[in-house]
Each structure stands twice: as C-alpha cells, then as structure tokens.
Amino acid sequence: MNKKSIRDVDVKGKRVFCRVDFNVPMQDGVITDETRIRAALPTIQYLAENGAKVILASHFGRPKGQVVEELRLTPVAKRLGELLGKNVIKTDEAYGPVVQEAVAGMSEGDVLLLENVRFYAGEEKNDPALAKEFAALADLYVNDAFGAAHRAHASTAGIAEYIPAVSGFLMEKEIEVLGKALSNPDRPFTAIIGGAKVRDKIGVISNLLDKVDNLIVGGGLAYTFIKAQGHEIGKSLLEEDKIDLAKEFMETAKQKGVNFYVPVDIVVADGFSNDANTQEVSVDAIPSDWEGLDIGPKTREIYADVIRNSKLVIWNGPMGVFELDTFAKGTKAVADALAESPNTYSVIGGGDSAAAVEKFGLADKMSHISTGGGASLEFMEGKELPGVVRLNDK
Ligand SMILES: Nc1ncnc2c1ncn2[C@@H]1O[C@H](COP(=O)(O)OP(=O)(O)O)[C@@H](O)[C@H]1O
Numbered sequence: 001m002n003k004k005s006i007r008d009v010d011v012k013g014k015r016v017f018c019r020v021d022f023n024v025p026m027q028d029g030v031i032t033d034e035t036r037i038r039a040a041l042p043t044i045q046y047l048a049e050n051g052a053k054v055i056l057a058s059h060f061g062r063p064k065g066q067v068v069e070e071l072r073l074t075p076v077a078k079r080l081g082e083l084l085g086k087n088v089i090k091t092d093e094a095y096g097p098v099v100q101e102a103v104a105g106m107s108e109g110d111v112l113l114l115e116n117v118r119f120y121a122g123e124e125k126n127d128p129a130l131a132k133e134f135a136a137l138a139d140l141y142v143n144d145a146f147g148a149a150h151r152a153h154a155s156t157a158g159i160a161e162y163i164p165a166v167s168g169f170l171m172e173k174e175i176e177v178l179g180k181a182l183s184n185p186d187r188p189f190t191a192i193i194g195g196a197k198v199r200d201k202i203g204v205i206s207n208l209l210d211k212v213d214n215l216i217v218g219g220g221l222a223y224t225f226i227k228a229q230g231h232e233i234g235k236s237l238l239e240e241d242k243i244d245l246a247k248e249f250m251e252t253a254k255q256k257g258v259n260f261y262v263p264v265d266i267v268v269a270d271g272f273s274n275d276a277n278t279q280e281v282s283v284d285a286i287p288s289d290w291e292g293l294d295i296g297p298k299t300r301e302i303y304a305d306v307i308r309n310s311k312l313v314i315w316n317g318p319m320g321v322f323e324l325d326t327f328a329k330g331t332k333a334v335a336d337a338l339a340e341s342p343n344t345y346s347v348i349g350g351g352d353s354a355a356a357v358e359k360f361g362l363a364d365k366m367s368h369i370s371t372g373g374g375a376s377l378e379f380m381e382g383k384e385l386p387g388v389v390r391l392n393d394k
C-alpha cells in the first residue's frame with residue numbers, strides 16, 4: 001500500500017486517535033464473536049508499547065445519531081482490557097470536556113476507549129465540526145478500521161483532513177491480502193453474497209459481474225432475486241424498489257457469460273425462532289404467511305458443488321439466520337465446502353460471516369478471514385475506500 005503506516009511515524013508521547021472497528025456481534029450484552037477485537041490488538045499493542053497515548057474510537061450498531069443504551073461500548077472496553085492485560089479507560093462520550101479531561105490525564109502507554117461515535121449525528125454525515133472535535137483530541141490519526149473503511153464518516157475519513165493520518169497494521173494487511181488475491185484472480189472465481197444488509201450489498205453485484213465467473217446469492221438478499229424471477233416470497237426479506245435492478249443483474253450476467261445462482265429451494269418458517277414450524281419448499285411454492293430463513297437442501301448441494309470447482313471464492317454474508325441452529329444448515333454447507341477444498345483460496349468477509357465460520361470451528365480452514373464485509377466487497381469492486389484515500393501517502 002502506498003500509504004504511510006504507524007511504522008513510518010514516531011508515536012512516542014503522542015496522543016493517537018485510533019479508529020478501530022469494534023462492531024462485534026453481541027447478544028444481551030455478551031460479545032458472541034471477538035474476531036474484530038483480536039484483529040485490532042497488534043496495532044493497539046504496538047502504539048502502547050511505543051509510548052503513545054492510545055485513544056480508541058469505534059462505531060457499534062446503527063444508533064442513527066442518538067444514544068442507545070444497549071449500544072454503548074462498555075462491554076467491549078472490559079473485554080479489550082482482559083485481552084490486553086491492562087486497564088482500559090472508558091468514557092461515556094466521544095468528545096467534549098469530559099473526554100478532554102480524560103485524555104489530559106493519560107500517561108504514555110495508556111489505552112482509552114471513547115463512546116460509540118454513532119451516538120452523534122455528525123459521524124455518519126461526516127460533519128467537519130465533529131471531525132475537528134475528534135482531531136482536537138490527538139496529534140496523530142491512525143485508521144485500523146478496515147471493516148468501516150467504505151464509510152466516509154467523521155471518524156473514518158473527515159478527521160484525516162486535520163491531523164497527520166496513517167494506517168494501522170490490520171488496515172495494511174487487509175488491503176495487501178485482498179489486493180493480492182484480486183490483482184490476477186485464479187479462476188473459476190466465485191463471489192457469494194448473502195446476509196441481511198440488502199440495500200448495501202445489492203449495488204456491488206453490478207461491478208462484480210465484470211470480474212467473477214460465478215455469482216451466488218443467498219441469505220436475506222436472495223428473496224429480492226426470487227421475487228424478480230416472478231415467484232411469491234411470503235414474508236421473506238424484500239427490497240421492493242430493487243426488484244427491477246435484480247432482474248437487470250440476472251440479464252446482464254447472462255450477456256456476460258457469468259453463472260448467476262439464485263436458490264431453487266428454501267427453508268421457510270412461521271416464526272423467527274429455533275422452535276418455529278419449518279418446511280423445505282421449492283421457490284415457486286413459498287406459503288404466503290411464512291418467511292424464508294435459510295437455503296434448502298438442493299440449493300446447498302448446487303452451491304457446494306460450485307465452490308468445490310472454484311479456485312478463488314469471496315464470501316460475504318450468511319446463507320440464512322445461522323445464529324439459530326434450525327436455520328444454520330445453508331451457511332454451514334458453504335463453510336464446509338470451502339473447508340473441504342484445499343485448492344480453493346477462500347476470503348471470508350464481514351462480522352457475521354466471520355462469526356459463522358468461527359461458530360462452526362472452521363475458521364482456521366479459511367485462507368483469509370477479512371474483518372470487513374461491505375468494505376471487502378467495495379474494495380473488490382475496485383472502488384477507492386474513503387477510509388484509505390485520505391491517509392498520508394508514503
Ligand atoms: N433469510 C434471512 N432473513 C433474515 N435475515 C437473514 C437471512 N439470512 C441471513 N440473515 C441474517 O443476516 C445477518 C448478517 O447479515 P450481514 O450483516 O449483511 O452480514 P455480514 O456481517 O457477514 O456482512 C445475520 O445476522 C443473519 O441472521
């Protein structure tokens with residue numbers, strides 16, 4: 001990467017505003033997957049060991065500019081302290097007099113975690129006033145939040161306008177590994193897209209169609225495509241205004257000779273719980289008041305087969321609601337197929353996809369687990385990431 005990293009600057013005695021992605025899966029205040037916290041440790045440890053005063057900032061969930069009690073970063077600060085083996089100071093705000101006072105009291109090597117930056121409306125608007133508040137806390141900006149690098153927000157991009165800005169180790173590693181895999185991809189090259197952030201992800205398909213040989217859709221994303229094929233989808237997740245786009249993508253794929261895979265059967269349920277009634281149905285027989293929560297057995301076989309015959313697979317977004325065991329089979333089938341294909345280079349992206357392979361005990365069978373889902377997809381599309389472009393050049 002042609003951007004400066006923390007290795008290229010002197011951090012001793014400096015107040016460092018370090019943006020990390022601690023947007024971890026959490027249930028009832030308990031962190032269910034800490035991949036993203038562990039991934040940030042090398043940068044945090046390096047800064048602390050080299051005498052920086054480390055001010056960490058992260059978003060958590062999507063509180064939309066308001067304080068949401070369940071989305072405070074307090075449990076993350078506690079777990080981070082355990083992993084670092086030292087006390088992590090936690091402020092209940094992300095800027096202002098209380099934070100300034102806490103920072104003024106820091107010694108070299110101290111680590112402080114600010115409150116969820118998305119509690120402030122200015123964060124997602126990339127408001128210069130908020131970016132300046134963040135910048136005023138520090139002498140140096142370090143961006144290690146690869147998972148949020150596709151967002152042009154005050155703490156991921158705006159702040160870099162006001163103080164020297166460099167990358168952390170995780171950011172550097174992600175860009176290097178993904179760049180290498182994609183510069184001259186081994187073929188067949190397959191992208192698998194699933195999950196629930198349909199609006200975010202559907203757009204990337206357009207550019208991916210110029211790069212891949214196979215495009216597989218699953219998870220919540222699949223139903224907009226199933227609907228676009230003319231089927232009824234009951235209560236399944238749908239982005240109504242993207243149906244035409246979905247149609248267009250399937251048509252473009254045909255023209256470009258890209259194999260486009262949409263589920264042929266799914267698991268439907270009459271409720272969003274492990275003990276809901278379920279049925280495996282063909283996509284043309286989805287009952288009107290049931291909801292699709294996983295891909296079905298035929299689809300699992302087809303997808304596993306495509307994976308086994310691929311040389312490079314990029315996977316972002318689970319195939320179903322894998323957190324509930326009843327709907328985890330599709331995601332598990334994809335993870336198993338990747339694990340059983342030693343000649344397939346596999347890149348897993350996204351907080352929940354990483355959590356899924358971790359849950360199945362298959363994480364060490366994957367070639368690279370990226371901490372960014374949307375970020376790795378946008379990087380793959382060839383887009384410049386706002387969290388990277390503004391860092392200082394070497
Ligand atoms: N059919 C579905 N209906 C509703 N939610 C789904 C469905 N399939 C998967 N999901 C949910 O999608 C979430 C992950 O989506 P997303 O955030 O887009 O993935 P990632 O974090 O890997 O980028 C999971 O919590 C999963 O339960």
Ligand SMILES: O=C(OP(=O)(O)O)[C@H](O)COP(=O)(O)O
Pocket residue numbers: 021023061062147148151197349350351352371372373374375
């Ligand atoms: O979890 C994240 O993205 P991902 O689900 O695409 O991996 C990042 O923390 C970004 O979060 P956002 O999609 O709310 O901006």
